[in-house]
Amino acid sequence: MQSFEIDKSDLLRIKTALEGDDAELEKVLKEYHASEIAIIFERLPQEAKERIINVLPTVMASDVIAEMDEEHHPEDILISLDPEKRSEIVEELDYDVATDIISQLDEDEQHEILRDIDQEDASNIRNLLNYAEDTAGGLMNTEVIKVNINLNKKEALDEIIRQSEEMEEFYTIFVIDDADTLKGLVSIKNLIKARADARVSDLVVTDFVYVAADLDQEEVARLISQYNVTSVPVVDSHMKLLGRITVDDIIDVMEEENTEDILKISGVSEDEELSGNWQDAIKSRLPWLVINLATAFLAASIIRGFDSTVAKLSIISAYMTIIAGMGGNAATQALAVTVRRISLSDLTDRQAYNTVIKEFLVGMINGACNGLIVFGVALFYDGNPKLGLVLFLAMTCNLLIAGITGASIPLILKRVGIDPAVASSIIITTFTDCFGFLLPLWLASKLLL
Template identity: 45%
Template sequence: MSDASAAARLNQLRALAQAEDLRPFLRRAIQLHPSDLAEVLAAVDGTARARALAELPVETASKALAELEGRLRHPEELLRAVGPGYVAELLTELPSDDAAAIIRDLPSEEREAVLSEVADRAEVDQVLKYPADSAGGLMTTEVVTVDAEASLVEAIADIRRQSAEDDALYQVYAVDGARRLKGVVPIARLIVASPSRRVREVMEPAAAAVRPEVDQEQVARLMARYNVAAVPVVDERDRLLGRVTFDDVIDVVEKETTEDLLKFASVNPEEDLSAPWSAAVKSRLPWLYVNLLTAFLAGAVVYVFQGTVSRVVALAVWMPIIAGMGGNAGTQALAVTVRRLALRLLPRDRALAVIRKEVLVGAVNGIANGVAVALVAAALGEGWVLGLVVLLAMWGNLVVAGFAGASIPIVLERFSIDPAIASSIFVTTFTDVCGFVLLLGLGAWLLL
């Protein structure tokens, strides 16, 4: 479906959802994927959203509510419109991880009103007691388990009894009598193996298992490393608590990538895209003040060399070029280094090697770009000495850019400061200040 037709369908469904007679909308809604239905509900006003959700079948409404999580600025308004009892009924239909995510979106005073009416509150509370960005906060407690000592006939019968607990059944977990994790059994292996065999004979070790306190990024890395669709969560005694599935990790990767991009641009990752302009100003202004302070440093360098600039006006033409190229080169080195740090691909003993590599790259790129700008300077009739000054300044600033872009995030990470937040400010300051010092200092030395 093209973007135009998808937009037309969304507008049509949005109009139906806000109509007095909801029956045409309800007939269409039950045929939609929950994500598409959530997109429609998120696009209508709060009154129409609550009315439509209340009229939908419980199963359809619960799945749409799960997809709405994170899309609404004020989810508590929906709760108040449909009532905590109905929200609790919808949450009872959902896996514990989805239910917990919705509960977390509510103000603290509203949470208890909903939780008190959730049928399987204990399972939701089990997830809520862990941070939202941890394995425990992401896990679903509804997992299918079999006794490691059971025969496959017994195991399959047990799986049938538990199948309602898992809507994505591609593997089961083998446990002992104390629910300690013993292994993982793919469903395909259960089907093709001889019924007389025991579960322990066909199970395989879990490629990875995590404690509930483990950070969500670590869970995502484990799933990518071992190419598994789910990671079991166990306590300190290896008792199975739940599992984190790939759909949760996809959300994690998207969230973490978005946060890193916003941090890289010195924007608060908590900034709501639908928030008013005043909130955006409040979020961004402090970082702009920091940038302004660092810009004063570059301005101070120009002030010191104002005599040189007044006598060799041609230097002013090359100042933004030298500083801009240094900033670009520094950002390249910074992006590569921050990515290595984020993916845990940069052990401590490799830090110097990475810095040396980026300095070498900066030196080679500096020569290549320096020769180009020197030729342009000569072609403009500004003399070979000015061309030499520009060449040396370009080369030196790109070397500094490579060093700063690689070393600054490494140093910040060693001090437990998120390199994605602060690195770009320091790198830009380094390249601007050093670029001006090199260009104007060499100009004062060779041209005056």
Template identity: 50%
Template structure:
């Protein structure tokens, strides 16, 4: 166990032996993420004891860092409304909205009714949790475009007392419309009586509150921004999204896509029991079973060919398996590029053509090897040629399927991460069996 793991285990033991005073004292030395790990290792009743004992600012930081599947909102809902409100008050408004948004309306209102800064949290709760509005914080550092450097510095000092971190200073007009960004260097080197509008930079990049969080993440990564402004239709500043918020988005989306790619529903939680796991995965296994019947049907059509040349049975799983692997490679690359928005519409045909070319070259290389082996170990001299052609053809088909199917699904607004693998595997299995058994049957005529 790592040193960090040992510390967490010792903290858990303190709770379980009733040494809560010692726990609270030592908790002050923990980073919020590590304290969240401690809470995650406790059962619900132990977690409740700890959250009630810790100062509100420590409890809030730990709850905000807990993974979604640990349901920090359940702990919050189990507290008395006054205590829950103290913890929520200590949260950043975007974190407060994230946690409260998971509660049912009655529990939500019970806590919101006691909040001092309810208006800010209510504003964020109106937006979808996976949109820019749901991710933003309304706490921003702003200065008026008419302010002097001296006035701007005073405004920044005053606002910074209420904000933990800020990476940009937004310049707004009298109607709070975003008109620019204040460069820190200009603020430092300019005369105290110089107007902010004289050296502010253009605020070319801002996002709508309805923009999907993945698009926000791409924007910050593309332009290497520390944060981005969120504005309404009139250009008025609503809030900001920082790069650390985006890290959470990227992690969540990557996990979701990985689960989908494996045919596991994205909402299956790590802490779910075996019954929930079976319930979420079984439907996709039934779909896979249906597609497997299609491949089995192809073999059934050629059963007389297989009976006459039993050696074909050896090569069937090899050709189908290699086709599936090649298709998955092409699929993974294409789905990733689609997810990152790296494939413009005018380049879709080029992407598919590239995967077909890769599949053809790989097919010739792999097909040559297995064809030689089949010719050397088989009793029929034509078997090597059949295996070579079937392998080469199936890898070419795999490249086409891996590049084409996710693009088509994307066009029809079907998530390619969750649906593509089933179609690609079926496509390569069916084509592999058709090529191998069809060519063998033709040569046996």
């Protein structure tokens, strides 16, 4: 099976079925997986989505809602359903998924939804709503399988089967004591294999990875990836078991964080929705462009300072755009490598120092190579070796500056607690623009005029 792509015929089938009666519609829908319907939803109007959710059996309807991208606002569908259907669906959702969706609504709407559902479910969801969405607590599912350390094999297995009644997948089984304190993990395999008189306390593994509820989700992802575990328990400050985070929740976090990284490094607000409307895109990007405009004026003011040089040697204004532009390109390269390194692991002082030295060397050598080419063009095309020399020196210096700033600015920002992906590129471009104009103009004014 290949990854599902909506093709026109699927969409057409469903649109046609939407014109028919409920039974016919349900029959067509049942040929799709819930996650496929969630994708088809992206292309349907609100009324069609509501109708489909109403027609589907509750379990599948709740799967569809669960699979919808946050970006496509599953909460809008939920709030528009009639209360009875809605309650059925919410009760069917995993607590962590229900919480994520409900958290997007305003307080009155949240209250309305939680009032109508099973009160144990409601209190679990209310609990989860207290954790920030991007922390371990916001990510965790409170439905865990846990057995008391004092049980014997048979009691433990019965307990596990009872608790897993409503869970689709079998994850880690946590071992707790009478005070609900997390003591360790036990593997179902070892439990099944153990002798009939074995106790959980004989089988418990006490060396395990856990996270605090307020740990940032990016840290959780890093931990799960580093320790190669499929699930981590979430605990409070007294080691009381609150829930678990599974590796499949982390996949969504990683996608989200990676989207944010690429957007931030490109000067787009991390909150911009990829498929959002143009008004939101302007709100997200215009402030950044205006800041860029201010720094561009700064760089351009250098050119103004050399008005007479430009007037006497107008050719220099073509060359300086090349040197500034190449500085920007080289800096972007150094920046991308450094930002990505930082985001995968923290660098020690020594590693940071080595990174800057490396980028200094790379910048200087790449600068000299490109400088030679520009020298050649000035020599053969303009017949001016002195101009060539000016451009060679300017190119080498600017790419060297690009290398140093491209590596050191994100490292410095990280050290002082500013997100390097957001702020680095504007600072660095300002450097390479300013020096890209200053170096050729100043050298030309000294050596050529």
